[in-house]
Amino acid sequence: MAESLPDELLSEILCPVLQVPDDIFSQILVVSPFANPASASRLQGVAQSCTPLLYNVVVIRSKTQAEALAVALCGTHDPGRFIKTLRVEGGFGAHMGHILKSAPK
Known part of the structure; x- marks a missing residue:
């Protein structure tokens, strides 16, 4: 069903769920405000046209997340161009080099 909805409508539906206010x-904090499962991870199967919304704000909290993002950024669809805000809660080695090169914004 999501594939039949216009991108503008999907954006209006998903932005309130995926948007992270700057503050x-x-x-x-000692406990990250992102310690709960991310809403984006539950919505990844919605539609490929939602990719820009899913990658708009990225928070990396573990080595596994850094590895998964690095693998996703190797894909042919170049999702790194959609990353506008990146928060890294730790040091994640060589994967961070690839992530930073793939996210020019």
Whole structure:
């Protein structure tokens, strides 16, 4: 069904779920404001046209997430161009080099 909806409508539906306000994004707390499962991970199967929304704000909290993002950025669809805001909660080695090169914004 999602494939039949216009991108503009999908954006209106998903933006409230996926949007992260700047004040929350930049908080430095003992417990991360992103410690709960991300809404985006539950919505990844919605539609390929939602890719820009899913990658708009990226929060990396573990080595596994950094590895998964690095693999996703190797794909042919170049999702790195959609990353506008990146929060890294730790040091994740060589994967970060690839992520940063793939996310020019």
